[in-house]
Amino acid sequence: MTAPSPLETAANADAPAELTDGYHLVVDALKMNDVDTIYGVVGIPITDLARLAQAQGIRYVGFRHESNAGHAAAAAGYLTKKAGICLTVSAPGFLNGLVALANATTNCFPMVQISGSSERHLVDLKQGDYEEMDQLAAAQPFCKAAYRISRVEDIGRGIARALRTAVSGRPGGVYLDIPAAVLGSIMDAEEGAKTLSRLVDPAPRQLPAPESVDRAIELLAGAQRPLIVLGKGAAYAQADAQIREFVESTGIPYVPMSMAKGLLPDDHPQSAATARSLALKKADVVMLVGARLNWLLNHGEAPQWNPDAKFVQIDIEAKEMDSNQPIAAPLVGDIESVVEALIERSKPGQIAAPAAWREELGARSAQNVAKMAERLKADPHPMQFMGALKAVRDVIRERPEVYLVNEGANALDIARNVIDMHVPRHRLDSGTWGVMGIGMGYAIAAAVESGQPVVAVEGDSAFGFSGMEIETICRYKLPVVTVIMNNGGVYRGDDVNLYDDAPSPTTLMSAARHDVMFEAFGGKGYRATTPAEVTAALTEALASGGPALIDCVIDPSAGTESGHIAHLNPKGITVGNITPAKK
Numbered sequence: 118m119t120a121p122s123p124l125e126t127a128a129n130a131d132a133p134a135e136l137t138d139g140y141h142l143v144v145d146a147l148k149m150n151d152v153d154t155i156y157g158v159v160g161i162p163i164t165d166l167a168r169l170a171q172a173q174g175i176r177y178v179g180f181r182h183e184s185n186a187g188h189a190a191a192a193a194g195y196l197t198k199k200a201g202i203c204l205t206v207s208a209p210g211f212l213n214g215l216v217a218l219a220n221a222t223t224n225c226f227p228m229v230q231i232s233g234s235s236e237r238h239l240v241d242l243k244q245g246d247y248e249e250m251d252q253l254a255a256a257q258p259f260c261k262a263a264y265r266i267s268r269v270e271d272i273g274r275g276i277a278r279a280l281r282t283a284v285s286g287r288p289g290g291v292y293l294d295i296p297a298a299v300l301g302s303i304m305d306a307e308e309g310a311k312t313l314s315r316l317v318d319p320a321p322r323q324l325p326a327p328e329s330v331d332r333a334i335e336l337l338a339g340a341q342r343p344l345i346v347l348g349k350g351a352a353y354a355q356a357d358a359q360i361r362e363f364v365e366s367t368g369i370p371y372v373p374m375s376m377a378k379g380l381l382p383d384d385h386p387q388s389a390a391t392a393r394s395l396a397l398k399k400a401d402v403v404m405l406v407g408a409r410l411n412w413l414l415n416h417g418e419a420p421q422w423n424p425d426a427k428f429v430q431i432d433i434e435a436k437e438m439d440s441n442q443p444i445a446a447p448l449v450g451d452i453e454s455v456v457e458a459l460i461e462r463s464k465p466g467q468i469a470a471p472a473a474w475r476e477e478l479g480a481r482s483a484q485n486v487a488k489m490a491e492r493l494k495a496d497p498h499p500m501q502f503m504g505a506l507k508a509v510r511d512v513i514r515e516r517p518e519v520y521l522v523n524e525g526a527n528a529l530d531i532a533r534n535v536i537d538m539h540v541p542r543h544r545l546d547s548g549t550w551g552v553m554g555i556g557m558g559y560a561i562a563a564a565v566e567s568g569q570p571v572v573a574v575e576g577d578s579a580f581g582f583s584g585m586e587i588e589t590i591c592r593y594k595l596p597v598v599t600v601i602m603n604n605g606g607v608y609r610g611d612d613v614n615l616y617d618d619a620p621s622p623t624t625l626m627s628a629a630r631h632d633v634m635f636e637a638f639g640g641k642g643y644r645a646t647t648p649a650e651v652t653a654a655l656t657e658a659l660a661s662g663g664p665a666l667i668d669c670v671i672d673p674s675a676g677t678e679s680g681h682i683a684h685l686n687p688k689g690i691t692v693g694n695i696t697p698a699k700k
């Protein structure tokens with residue numbers, strides 16, 4: 118007999134169906150597990166899957182490139198603590214999505230990339246199928262786990278397994294391979310329904326051992342210069358009230374990592390963000406909360422850190438401990454449970470940051486804030502990063518509900534310092550890899566998941582990696598305002614090719630009109646050459662609630678190469694001293 122097409126059955130969803138197929142079972146399993154949004158790019162063999170998901174009430178957001186759909190799914194996972202779903206087609210589409218899957222895994226964001234794949238028997242004998250690739254093997258090194266569903270009756274199990282793996286323990290990216298033949302397989306509907314299940318407690322609490330809590334309390338209680346580092350794991354954990362209670366009841370100064378900005382408001386009196394260097398250099402006991410001692414924290418090494426510092430680390434991943442420095446008091450568990458245990462097991466007043474230390478940091482903060490205020494006062498022409506970003510800061514300060522997405526080199530470094538955050542999980546940026554290309558994907562997810570306005574502050578180079586998604590933003594009429602720091606180059610726009618008149622490797626078109634490009638898709642474009650124009654444009658754009666893009670014309674000689682991480686460029690003998698070869 119001829120099986121009903123997924124669409125025929127979808128249109129007829131209320132009628133008792135005797136048969137079902139892979140498409141329906143995938144959608145039913147996702148819905149049973151509260152998946153309400155899919156980010157993807159359609160094509161063979163998953164187009165009908167997207168159509169059916171939409172017909173069955175799942176929101177489908179269609180992108181122009183799979184990396185961006187994947188980044189959106191990852192951001193959705195970070196923001197909601199549920200696995201974000203990215204749907205990709207076989208081979209090339211799958212590979213495009215893999216960048217995002219790897220980035221999600223590196224950042225500990227839960228997502229599942231579901232990809233259609235070619236016929237297994239042809240792939241395995243390398244017979245040259247359409248978009249042939251052993252996708253399961255290719256995905257394996259780039260994610261937390263990779264699974265394949267080989268039989269239609271395993272769809273429920275495969276999806277349950279993928280969703281649980283993504284969110285439990287240390288969150289990460291999961292690859293789920295579904296060959297075309299499985300999607301098209303038919304089975305008895307009643308039997309099919311029995312194969313699906315709803316996950317019970319997919320990310321269970323993980324309580325720390327009492328003795329490890331007491332060890333940490335003792336260390337913190339004896340500290341002269343204690344410090345808390347809040348990372349994006351702390352923001353992800355959604356233990357905002359417990360973290361605030363612990364910080365405030367102990368008086369310990371804290372520094373937020375960039376995506377933990379706003380977990381406590383940046384103007385909190387205990388924030389040592391503006392005395393960061395001093396805090397790291399002098400702290401004698403450091404408690405890391407959902408923050409790894411990786412390159413972003415100089416691996417915990419001197420001279421940035423006190424070489425005698427002792428570390429307390431709260432992390433759900435036991436093997437994170439000692440990865441860079443010996444951890445004197447490891448606290449393995451979920452942040453909410455661990456912080457609750459610290460509060461419960463410490464006596465009132467037992468952990469208290471000495472006043473002298475708080476005052477020392479406070480004095481340095483006041484000095485640095487005054488210096489920054491002086492720099493922000495300057496309003497040179499042509500416009501500099503600082504001027505444009507101060508204007509952005511002043512507008513969004515009035516609107517704490519705004520999500521901020523941020524990538525670039527100088528655009529990232531300067532915005533991170535200038536723009537304060539006041540609400541948890543409202544800042545999404547280049548993260549652990551310092552990756553470029555997350556911009557539009559993260560912005561779209563933030564808007565879709567929250568329904569709130571989003572401002573994406575983008576370097577002109579960074580924007581290019583996901584720029585085509587402005588069509589997606591306009592198509593879905595999302596409240597995303599993209600603000601481009603356009604200095605006409607990667608890092609800066611005035612680099613010169615010494616050899617001939619071709620553009621230098623870091624040159625982009627400084628005359629580029631991103632605002633005009635945006636208008637081509639029906640959005641509102643602005644061009645701003647002064648901070649006052651940035652203020653006016655951003656105020657109007659946010660008030661409109663619709664898609665907008667502001668092209669900020671920045672001095673091409675503004676910006677430093679590689680921003681704050683120039684030291685990561687290897688130093689060869691020619692660096693900064695390149696002489697052209699003779700023709």
Ligand code: ADP
Nearest residue numbers: 287348349350354374407408409432433451452
């Ligand atoms: P940052 O870049 O902000 O310093 P990282 O990404 O390096 O943050 O660190 C986040 C850490 O948080 C990871 O080591 C991860 O295992 C951990 N983590 C994530 N979620 C939780 C949670 N719910 N409880 C405990 N640790 C968590």
